[in-house]
Amino acid sequence: MAANQALVSKLYRGVIEDVINGVREAFLDEGIDEAVLLELKQNWENKLQSSKAIDPVTDPAETSLQSKLQQTGQQASSTAPANNSTPQQAATTAKQPAAAAQTPVTTPNAATGAATTAAAAAPATTTVRTVPVQITVPPQAGVAGHTAAKSITVHVPAHALQGGAAGAQLQTILSSPAVTAALSLPVEMATTVLQQHINNALQSTAARSQSRTDNGGVTQLDGPGDSSDDDDDVEDDDDDDVEEEDDHDDEEIDADNEENADEEPLNSEDDVTDDDPSVLFETDNVVVCQYDKITRSRNRWKFHLKDGIMNINGRDYVFQKANGDAEW
């Protein structure tokens, strides 16, 4: 059905364009920025491509953004729990756009609110996974030369985006006056300054938290210091069997390595795309359509269907008309 695939791609692109153009007016009526509409379109297209139901056809202008968004998009399924605190702040931000008096408060809130986060990843000591975080700064009336919302992309180690202590760190970092000043700079400079600021801040806090766990004074149980075999009296009901095997290891590095092993399989489950053909074939083959006529003679059924979309073995097909036979 190769020719059909090209048809399907074209049809989908057409539908996306039609929908986006049609709702543009509705978006403007509600006072929502065009940038959100564009984000909707890009996220929609990215998900389509990552679903592998059709062949990707991308505009060259969108590819660079798409590659970044795909990376975060694939991990987006696990963002829901981590995002509980941030969307509330972002909701208040959206309702109070250009209030000059709230500029210092609004900006960091927008930064954390607009950030797309990744799943829990290895702590900083071994493999550091950086996640591109897009900070969208809403237009601020009080800042000169900053009339449109701009997007700054910084790379944040994934563990910093976790909830709890680590997530609060990120918020504090982004709330500092230095950051606020940086956000008013042009995009490239702001990106560099922010990136350095985040790196410095996180390195110092990571070093601090590690020394804390070594001392064992005030034990941080989550974030970089998370290790269930640090203290014997700390019992974690969620332990996997793997962690029980490593009870002999008291070294923090080994514990971190073991966490890597635990978290790798966990993270790999977050992957939405399925490359394995045997898994791909498990999809629920669905045909959504309209019927012209359904007839039955004894136990022989005949179907006359039209205007349908099919998802068979993970791939999408469309038809104008379909006729079928089956025996009950």
Add this chain to the structure above:
Amino acid sequence: MAYQLYRNTTLGNTLQETLDELIQFGQITPQLALKVLVHFDRTMNNSLAQKVKNRLTFKAGKLNTYRFCDNVWTFLLSDVEFRDVSELCKGETVKIVACDGKAVPPTKDD
């Protein structure tokens, strides 16, 4: 309002997921998301009626179940072969959900 049938397709589900994410971030309101979905329904129905031209046939080994409720047919077939002129694709189990092609869906002016 056209049939909401096509919301449970790759295109429809990805749109709903994207809209849900935007609502979560507080970038759009649920009412706006609903408007987008309604527009999607209309566009989808029109596109399928006008832009798609191909026909195909299928043959199933067995019809496992059939259901007709609220003018919607739902079939579960097994061992199905779909044929589009020269090309073929097979499915072990296929679910068909079909709305009435002749009825005029209830219209609601937004």
